[in-house]
Amino acid sequence: MIEQAVFAGLTTMAFGFLYQVRASLLWISGVIGAVAWGTSLGIHLLPGAGLLGDFAGAFVVGGLAEGAALWKKKPVTIFVVPAIISFVPGYLVYESMVAFLKNNFNGGLHFGLSAMFAAAALGLGLALATALLRPLLRPHHFLNPR
Amino acid sequence: MARLAQAYHVAPVDVVAMPTALFVAGPEGQSLVKRIQHRSVNLAVVAEINQMSRDVAKNPVPLEEFRERLNAARQLAVYPPWATVVFAAFAAGLISQLMGGRLPDVLPAALSGALTQMTRRALARTQMPGNLGDMLAALVATVPALFMARFPGFQPGSILVGGIMVLTPGLLFTTAVRDGIAGDLVSAVSRLLEALLIGGSxxxxxxxxxxxYLHMGGRWP
Known part of the structure; x- marks a missing residue:
């Protein structure tokens, strides 16, 4: 599990480099990626966890990225985008693709729908982290009268 | 943009920013409509323009100087083009390990990632539509996986997924979610559609x- 989390952290940093994020900020993205992947793996160990691991991983990414953005005074996307890549259900999409190519339509639909739901869980995790934590971390943005 | 307008005492200003166009309405009926035809992922530009707007809010520099900084930021690249190929290789090799791959899959996946990034960069310089470019880059990404599929001990699926993950529209997906939460629904839906189109390509x-390969009877574990 620790090995996987380290790989996730390094993957996050590699994608950060690819998206032109400065090295001085990348270690933060790396830590976010590793912690989120570790959390997700931990939740996957629970019986019947399903997509809860993806949701929790995305929530951790979103929450820690909001904190990091506030700390470093940088846009949140710099921390979220590299860290969320590891959670993208690329393998499920691939399995769906291969199943369709092998004329296994049931399998293709199963994996395709699983990938869609996994993406929805990621979206929900990120959205909730933003919606819940942003007002707490930046109350002046929300309390000013229009 | 609202922060910038406030710094330069231009009011009232309303901005609608979408992935395909930018609409700005200024005082006295002045307006600006800018169509956006080329989009790419460069978080260095995002960070730099964010920093510029923060700096200008505190200390508004002359407009000419601001324009020069903006032009410099537009071309900003923290790392040289060849380095992005190396980073893509690292990213693909590492992510293959999270996608069910084993250690021997790292090198072919890294090669796949490097090929994908090289193809994408080469095609970005042409007039070819972005989605077609992504499709061709994904096509090239399959080559190392198809080659290694014949050897036992490799996971061609993980190699392939590692290579094509370089093309993942992560920024679009993230900003679509954030735009949706912020109430910018048109922007959110159009970003989500673009992400889906890239995924489809x-x-x-x-x-x-x-x-x-499969219809020629190739081995694919």
Missing amino acids: VAAGASLPLYI
Whole structure:
């Protein structure tokens, strides 16, 4: 599990480099990626966890990225985008693709729908982290009268 | 943009920013409509323009100086083009390990990632539509996986997924979610549609060689 989390952290940093994020900020993205992947793996160990691991991983990414953005005074996307890549259900999409190519339509639909739901869980995790934590971390943005 | 307008005492200003166009309405009926035809992922530009707007809010510099900084930021690249190929290779090799791959899959996946990034960069310089470019880049990404599939001990699926993950529209997906939460619904839906189109192009590009390979009786564990 620790090995996987380290790989996730390094993957996050590699994608950060690819998206032109400065090295001085990348270690933060790396830590976010590793912690989120570790959390997700931990939740996957629970019986019947399903997509809860993806949701929790995305929530951790979103929450820690909001904190990091506030700390470093940088846009949140710099921390979220590299860290969320590891959670993208690329393998499920691939399995769906291969199943369709092998004329296994049931399998293709199963994996395709699983990938869609996994993406929805990621979206929900990120959205909730933003919606819940942003007002707490930046109350002046929300309390000013229009 | 609202922060910038406030710094330069231009009011009232209303801005609608979408992935395909930018609309700005200024005082006295002045307006600006800018169509956006080329989009790419460069978080260095995002960070720099964010920093500029923060700096200008505190200390508004002359407009000419601001324009020069803006032009410099537009071309900003923290790392040289060849380095992005190396980073893509690292990213693909590492992510293959999170996608069910084993250690021997790292090198072919890294090669796949490097090929994908090289193809994408080469095609970005042409007039080819972005989605077609992604499709061709995904097609090239399958080559190392198809080659290694004949050898036992490799996971061609993980190699292939590692390579095509370089094309993942992560920024679009993230900003679509954030725009949706912020209430910018048109922007959110259009970003989500673009992410889906890129995903579809990548799947189509990777499917074609795999389809031919499978129908020629190739081994695919």
